Amino acid sequence: xxxxxxxxxxxxxxAPEESKTVHSLPQGESWSVHKFGGTCVGTxxxxxxxxxxxxxxxxxxxxxxVSAMSKVTDVLYHLVEAAGSRKESYIESLxxxxxxxxxxxxxxxxxxxxxxxxxxxxxxxxxxxxxMLRAIYIAGHATESFTDFVVGHGELWSAQMLCAAVNxxxxxxxxxxxxxxLVVTPTSTNQVDPDFASSETRLFDWYARNPADTIxxxxxxxxxxxxxxTTLKRDGSDFSAAIMGSLFRAANVTIWTDxxxxxxxxxxxxSEAVVLSTLSYQEAWEMSYFGANVLHPRTTLPVxxxxxxxxxxxxxxLSASGTKICRTYESTDDEFRAANSVVKGFATVDNLALVNxxxxxxxxxxxxxxxxxxxxxxxxANVVMxxxxxxxxxxCFAVPEKEVKAVSKALEKKFKRALDAGxxxxxxxxxxxxxxxxxxxxxxxxPGVSATLFDALAKANINVRAIAQGCSxxxxxxxVNQDNSAKALKAAHSRFYLSRTPLAxxxxxxxxxxxxxxxxxxxxxxxxxxxxxxxxxxxxxxxxKKMALSHSGLNLSNWRSTxxxxxxxxxxxxxxxxxxxxxxxxxxxxxxxxxxxDIPDWYYPWMRKGMHxxxxxxxxxxxxxxxxxRLKELQRKSYTxxxxxxxxxxxxxxxxxxxxxxxxxxxxxxxxxxFSGTLSYIFNNFxxxxxxxxxxxxxxxAGYTEPDPRDDLSGMDVARKVIILARECGxxxxxxxxxxxxxxxxxxxxxxxxDEFMDKLPEYDQAIAARREQAEESDEVLCxxxxxxxxxxxxxxxxxxxxxxxxxxxxxxxxNIIAFxxxxxxxxxxxxxxxxxxxxxxxxxxxxxILRLASYLGAPS
Ligand code: ADP
Ligand code: ASP
Ligand code: MG
Numbered sequence: 001x002x003x004x005x006x007x008x009x010x011x012x013x014x015a016p017e018e019s020k021t022v023h024s025l026p027q028g029e030s031w032s033v034h035k036f037g038g039t040c041v042g043t044x045x046x047x048x049x050x051x052x053x054x055x056x057x058x059x060x061x062x063x064x065x066v067s068a069m070s071k072v073t074d075v076l077y078h079l080v081e082a083a084g085s086r087k088e089s090y091i092e093s094l095x096x097x098x099x100x101x102x103x104x105x106x107x108x109x110x111x112x113x114x115x116x117x118x119x120x121x122x123x124x125x126x127x128x129x130x131x132m133l134r135a136i137y138i139a140g141h142a143t144e145s146f147t148d149f150v151v152g153h154g155e156l157w158s159a160q161m162l163c164a165a166v167n168x169x170x171x172x173x174x175x176x177x178x179x180x181x182l183v184v185t186p187t188s189t190n191q192v193d194p195d196f197a198s199s200e201t202r203l204f205d206w207y208a209r210n211p212a213d214t215i216x217x218x219x220x221x222x223x224x225x226x227x228x229x230t231t232l233k234r235d236g237s238d239f240s241a242a243i244m245g246s247l248f249r250a251a252n253v254t255i256w257t258d259x260x261x262x263x264x265x266x267x268x269x270x271s272e273a274v275v276l277s278t279l280s281y282q283e284a285w286e287m288s289y290f291g292a293n294v295l296h297p298r299t300t301l302p303v304x305x306x307x308x309x310x311x312x313x314x315x316x317x318l319s320a321s322g323t324k325i326c327r328t329y330e331s332t333d334d335e336f337r338a339a340n341s342v343v344k345g346f347a348t349v350d351n352l353a354l355v356n357x358x359x360x361x362x363x364x365x366x367x368x369x370x371x372x373x374x375x376x377x378x379x380x381a382n383v384v385m386x387x388x389x390x391x392x393x394x395x396c397f398a399v400p401e402k403e404v405k406a407v408s409k410a411l412e413k414k415f416k417r418a419l420d421a422g423x424x425x426x427x428x429x430x431x432x433x434x435x436x437x438x439x440x441x442x443x444x445x446x447p448g449v450s451a452t453l454f455d456a457l458a459k460a461n462i463n464v465r466a467i468a469q470g471c472s473x474x475x476x477x478x479x480v481n482q483d484n485s486a487k488a489l490k491a492a493h494s495r496f497y498l499s500r501t502p503l504a505x506x507x508x509x510x511x512x513x514x515x516x517x518x519x520x521x522x523x524x525x526x527x528x529x530x531x532x533x534x535x536x537x538x539x540x541x542x543x544x545k546k547m548a549l550s551h552s553g554l555n556l557s558n559w560r561s562t563x564x565x566x567x568x569x570x571x572x573x574x575x576x577x578x579x580x581x582x583x584x585x586x587x588x589x590x591x592x593x594x595x596x597x598d599i600p601d602w603y604y605p606w607m608r609k610g611m612h613x614x615x616x617x618x619x620x621x622x623x624x625x626x627x628x629x630r631l632k633e634l635q636r637k638s639y640t641x642x643x644x645x646x647x648x649x650x651x652x653x654x655x656x657x658x659x660x661x662x663x664x665x666x667x668x669x670x671x672x673x674x675f676s677g678t679l680s681y682i683f684n685n686f687x688x689x690x691x692x693x694x695x696x697x698x699x700x701x702a703g704y705t706e707p708d709p710r711d712d713l714s715g716m717d718v719a720r721k722v723i724i725l726a727r728e729c730g731x732x733x734x735x736x737x738x739x740x741x742x743x744x745x746x747x748x749x750x751x752x753x754x755d756e757f758m759d760k761l762p763e764y765d766q767a768i769a770a771r772r773e774q775a776e777e778s779d780e781v782l783c784x785x786x787x788x789x790x791x792x793x794x795x796x797x798x799x800x801x802x803x804x805x806x807x808x809x810x811x812x813x814x815x816n817i818i819a820f821x822x823x824x825x826x827x828x829x830x831x832x833x834x835x836x837x838x839x840x841x842x843x844x845x846x847x848x849x850i851l852r853l854a855s856y857l858g859a860p861s
Contacts, residue, residue, distance in 0.1 A: 027247075031062070031251065033248065034241075035066070036064070038071070050165075065237060068154020069100070072158075081142075114167065129153065148229055152231055162175075163175035174216070175217070175218075179218075181199055182194065184224065242300065245308045246303055253308055260314045262279055270493050272493070272494065273493065277324065278323065281327060284300050290437035291349040300325065342442040346436065346493050348435060349435045350482055352433045352434060353401045354396060355408065355429055358425050359393065360393055371415075383398070385468050434485035453496075460586030461639060463480065465481070504539045507541045508593060521536060532851075538553060540575050542570050547574075592614075607640045610638060610639070618721065643853060645849050646842050652835075652841075661824075666824045675786045676715075677704070678704050678706075684814075688776070715741060740798075741799055783802050815835055817833040818832045
């Protein structure tokens with residue numbers, strides 16, 4: 001066997017007379033264990049800070065487990081890898097490590113025996129490492145024990161430096177090379193099992209030789225029963241601390257790191273994540289197993305036996321009380337009391353592949369599953385999750401991506417006969433997967449948790465590839481495409497947690513309506529966030545020439561100048577890609593504020609990408625019937641929402657009223673109304689004092705008409721609204737099917753320009769005046785209306801006469817009025833009335849659709 005360099009002993013000197021007495025380890029609650037992670041001891045100043053925390057801890061006795069300075073373990077692994085691949089670069093890297101530790105020690109200790117002793121030991125270690133790495137370089141290969149020996153040096157150095165710093169502060173401390181005490185047995189799955197009995201015996205021996213009240217221990221490293229140096233594997237110092245906690249029977253273990261505690265999700269991925277004040281051991285285990293790397297997954301195991309609580313604390317924020325992990329927690333925390341808090345946290349594991357073994361020959365054949373997992377075990381792969389369909393026709397499990405090749409080979413070999421005979425149909429590998437786990441002890445007893453989780457994922461348009469609910473029922477795991485991992489985490493977290501429903505918004509057409517909408521969004525963003533928990537972020541605005549994109553949200557107080565001065569050339573492809581994929585916000589809505597007939601062609605790709613659509617643009621719903629039906633079909637299949645209240649009557653609740661009636665089982669007979677604000681204005685003022693053409697002129701001057709009033713008088717706009725309502729009622733009509741009375745006199749339809757039209761219009765005043773007078777004689781007025789006659793499957797747009805007592809005759813200004821005659825509202829139609837045109841009210845209608853969408857997506861309502 002190779003002879004390992006002997007670790008140096010404690011730097012606490014024992015007086016000769018003391019050494020004669022046998023010091024028995026006083027196990028029990030007088031001990032507190034602290035563990036400081038790599039970032040806590042990343043620089044000289046940070047080590048000073050840690051030394052201060054250790055010294056000021058009032059506990060009677062302390063064990064301080066310490067990680068390597070941050071990044072040092074990574075560098076050591078790279079050294080081994082470089083030497084093993086015969087790259088000379090390891091020499092330089094090793095030198096840099098030597099310099100880093102020398103400089104830190106000098107800055108920390110300044111001078112004195114402790115410094116000299118440490119530097120001598122450091123140089124000695126580096127010489128050994130040089131020899132060892134040279135051997136690895138020559139062999140072109142490193143064994144696992146060689147690697148473990150090399151990579152453990154970071155902890156040896158950091159622990160000695162911290163010990164010297166604590167001693168320098170006058171607190172007498174001994175340092176322990178954990179390899180002298182900790183005995184672990186490597187397992188087949190790249191893990192180690194602590195041998196608590198042997199470790200305890202060695203600890204008693206060690207303590208008899210080093211009876212200190214403050215002990216600084218190396219994290220991460222240990223010995224095998226044969227005294228071969230090994231490690232507790234990556235991030236293992238947390239585990240070291242927990243083992244020490246149990247060996248000392250400590251009162252508590254505090255794990256110091258760089259965040260305020262365990263968050264409800266990885267705070268780097270979910271900015272709204274909250275610190276959990278308490279977690280049960282089980283919950284902490286599940287969270288860390290499924291990727292919350294704030295804690296090594298095995299940390300809870302050693303302390304559970306003695307009921308020792310673990311507290312996760314932030315070394316950079318002593319005012320935060322951290323997360324306490326213990327057997328049972330009291331539900332005193334706000335987040336637990338919140339309705340949905342049965343799910344404590346979420347975590348993701350990336351870089352997985354799904355293996356799906358399928359075939360009818362598996363049903364009822366005992367041992368298939370065990371054969372599968374035997375094959376997996378033989379190649380040493382780690383199964384992260386298993387899910388079996390109850391039909392027994394398929395077994396599906398997730399393994400790390402890097403292990404999947406070997407797994408699939410082993411399975412194909414094992415099941416060759418079954419595959420040849422067709423009993424197994426396939427062994428399918430789905431690469432590029434991630435697991436999303438929802439963790440919470442109370443999930444088992446709470447119905448609806450999975451439904452809510454799946455709903456949140458579906459609404460974010462995330463495809464779930466496999467599902468498993470652990471038998472413990474402390475977790476539900478779903479497998480999703482890795483590309484969706486961050487989005488899934490955000491969607492699930494925001495649905496269950498107190499955090500806001502984020503909605504990414506893209507605005508197409510920042511003209512009159514779009515611009516007004518952006519201004520309204522600016523004014524309402526803060527109250528929406530604070531009062532309604534809806535976080536709207538405009539990530540893109542695109543006009544016909546320019547567009548402005550942002551990853552976190554455009555500043556809406558100066559969007560006009562941003563677009564004008566910093567905007568790039570408008571490109572709908574790029575705009576779409578940006579909205580869809582450049583951010584982790586799970587829900588995206590595109591708001592089409594144009595009147596274009598081309599933009600609706602984009603609705604299809606947007607929906608396919610899971611983006612919701614809100615629009616006041618009439619073109620999509622009043623275009624060809626075939627396109628309309630395809631759009632509705634796609635909307636259903638893509639689980640997206642498509643809201644278009646603003647297409648009829650601006651912000652008035654016309655479509656939503658109609659949908660409400662239909663959904664509650666009412667039968668619509670007719671929908672009849674004055675849908676054009678312009679024509680409403682014209683006929684509301686047509687009482688005989690002024691001629692028709694004079695009123696049109698006035699309306700034009702006041703900006704109530706389109707630039708060419710023929711666009712209003714043609715009735716086409718009303719016809720489009722009629723077709724939208726008709727289709728909503730289930731009628732399969734094309735725009736051509738609408739009987740349309742065009743108010744532009746036939747000869748003037750071909751006028752070259754507006755002025756010519758306006759000049760000639762008075763020639764036709766007589767005809768329309770005659771119709772008005774006829775109506776007047778019967779005490780009636782003229783109204784230009786749109787009618788959907790559902791019973792006759794017809795749509796009409798025409799000038800109709802109504803008695804002066806009729807609701808339509810009472811209209812003023814440019815108001816719209818719509819009457820629904822239905823099975824329920826037969827005698828007295830249901831009437832909606834109000835301003836039905838103008839940028840403010842139209843934008844408000846669009847805004848209210850956006851809010852409706854947010855509430856459909858889970859915002860509190
Ligand atoms: P240390 O070096 O102190 O052991 P780690 O880097 O191993 O620290 O773990 C702390 C990090 O874990 C945090 O900086 C954070 O980014 C990450 N992390 C991932 N998931 C979570 C979570 N749910 N709660 C808190 N931190 C998390
Ligand atoms: N230094 C080791 C690592 O980086 C152990 C730890 O810090 O937990 O993996
Ligand atoms: Mg860690």
